[in-house]
Amino acid sequence: MVIRILLADDQALVRGALAALLRLEPDIDVVAEVGRGDEVLAAAHNTSPDVCLLDIEMPGADGIAAAAELSSELPGVRTIIVTTFGRPGYVRRALEAGASGFVVKDTPSAELADAVRRVHAGERVVDAALATESLISGANPLTxxxxxxxxxxxxxxxxxxxxxxxxxxxxxxxxxxxxxxxxxxxxxxxxxxxxxxxxxxx
Known part of the structure; x- marks a missing residue:
């Protein structure tokens, strides 16, 4: 079974590199690529991905907002936040928005592919160092x-x-x-x- 992927990242070079790396995996196919957070939901409706890989900082809407939209409208689609910004508060917000995974962009490609497979299988995958930091820093105290x-x-x-x-x-x-x-x-x-x-x- 091939896992269908939607990639959302506003940096074309990063998006292209991630797509190329993931397409090397025999059981993964990148079916859509978008550069804006507000294009994610429509692209997901059009291409029926199994897993969406979302950057956080994008024009239109951030990846956490896009994850929340997907969770609400297409609950069968899993999401993984893939970001340069490993801020512990982001982890908690992403998981609360319905994301199933959170990894940083310097994750080795084999580990990223493994995260896709695990999330597709129903697991949660969070970068270990960030998960620890998130627990230590506690919940967001701001209203x-x-x-x-x-x-x-x-x-x-x-x-x-x-x-x-x-x-x-x-x-x-x-x-x-x-x-x-x-x-x-x-x-x-x-x-x-x-x-x-x-x-x-x-």
Whole structure:
């Protein structure tokens, strides 16, 4: 039986390399390749893959959002996050979104192919070092609104601009920012945003 794969990565070179490596496996066939997160669901509907390999950082929608869409609309399709960004917070978010696996891009090709087979068989496969880090770092302490405020603060935008982006009053934004600063142990809103991003909480 051949396992049908959909690849989603915004870097054409990486996508092509992954496809070429996986096509060397006799029981794996890459049936679709997309470069945007918001193209994943339609491509999956059109090509009926067994397993989707999703990068995290893509235009349109990130890989975690794409995994959640697939889990909701095509629950028979398994997903593996394959990313450069091995942030422990990402692991927890990906698994909560319905992903069955999480591996980093420098995983040897034989191990990646093995992860595809295991996920296809119904197992969960998570990079061991990341799984340990994720357990140690604990759950994401930020609320959804705190995450929204920090995401809008990453580039140092003033409170007034952040308030417009997240559709809240400036006072409410300050309250959420203060709570997030306390939870991340940062000195200010921008530092809190960057700390949360680096931990995979945004």
């Amino acid at each position: 959804e609104r705190e995450r929204d405020v920090l995401a809008a603060s990453l580039d140092g935008a003033p409170i007034a601009d952040v308030a417009q982006v997240v559709h809240l009053s400036q006072g409410t934004v300050r309250n959420y920012a203060s709570a997030a600063i306390a939870k991340t142990g940062a000195a200010n809103r921008v530092e809190a945003a960057r700390a949360a991003r680096d931990r995979g909480w945004l």
